[in-house]
Amino acid sequence: PALEAALATARTGALGGAVDLGARLDVDIAETTEVIHSNNLLAKIPGTERPNEYVFYSAHWDHVGKARTPNAEGDDIFNGAWDNASGTAGLIEMARAFKAGPAPKRTVVFLHVTAEEQGLLGSEAYAADPVYSLARTAADINIDMLPFTPATRDVAVFGVGKSELEDILGRFAAVQGRVVTGDGYPEEGFYYRSDHFNFAAGGVPALMPWTGRDFVEGGIGAGKPYYEGQMERYYHKLTDEWRADYDFTAALQNLDLLYRLGLTVADSESWPAWKPTAEFNAIRDRTADQRR
Known part of the structure; x- marks a missing residue:
């Protein structure tokens, strides 16, 4: 009964304290370890005036391999066209x-x-x-899954409210008639789930845009189910392949903004800062003397 009650509570998503089930469990676990070698790839365009200061664009090139069993069409390869061939293509186009x-x-x-x-x-x-000093890295702009949607009024970013990069982005977004917003799913903790997080954990102001849901044609009422439908059909599924019906409108809008953001930071003499409530301030402050 105690176990059944605990399971029932867990299924509701409610938080609670520890539950004494009145049971003991002894477990032996055997595991094997395999070392797999893989590589990061870096390219750069040297700065003309401050070559020892850096702005990063990042994207991950891997996906999740092969399925244990093929689908009905006999396909067992997770191609990852959206996640994250779209980001790697965006990175190449940015370069x-x-x-x-x-x-x-x-x-x-x-x-x-x-x-x-x-x-x-x-x-x-x-x-x-790091190959290049994190203390002298002004920003990381991460591209993980470009938005494949019609035009949006919003520029969604993970962890909205964390850094001044959002303020710069917002100025360019306003020219497009758009505004910077959160991603809409704070319970997912998306800011801590892609590669920009490791830059942030090293103190570097880091930003990652996401898919907007406030469509110019139809608003949130059209955009939210559109986005959630895409995630349901394609995210980490064998169906994430090239499709002739991709809508690149919002992707191109965002790439234009990210180019302008990166170039602005690259040409600036100032260093974008974390906002006062961001948890990465103390890490960044420890290297302040290297940015004077």
Whole structure:
């Protein structure tokens, strides 16, 4: 009865204290460890005036491999077209835009990280042993799953309210007639679930945009079920493949904003800061003397 009551409570999602089930459990666990080698890939455009200061764009190139059993069509490969071929393509296009545009004053680094799906391991490895000083990295702009939706009024970001990067982004968004908002699902803790988090944990102001849900045509009433339907059909599923019906409108809107954001930070002499309530302030403050 105690176990059944505890399970019933757990199914409601309610929080509670420990429950004494009046039982003991002895478990022997055998495990095997396999070492798999993978790689991060970095490219850079050197800064013309402050080459030892850095702005990062990041995206993860891995996905989740193969399914244990094929689907009805015999497909067992998780291609990850949205998650995260879209982000890696966005990163390549961002590098192309910087190469074609005005040379940045700070060095701009394009980082493709591995093993995000295994627990942010590639970005964790980079942050633990960085090629370029985290203390002198002004920002990380992470691209994980571009929005494949019609035009939106909102520019959704994870962890809204954390850094001044959002304020810069907001100024450019206003020119598009858009506003910066949260992602709409704070209970998911999305800010802590992609590669920008390891930059943030190292003190670097980090921003990740997400899919907006306030459609220009139809508002939240149209956008919310559209987005949730995409997540249900494609997120971490075998169906996440190239589709001829992709709508790139919001993706192009966001990439334009992210380019402008990165170039602005790269050409600035100031350092974007965490907002006072952000939990990463103390980490950043410890290296303040390296940014004078």
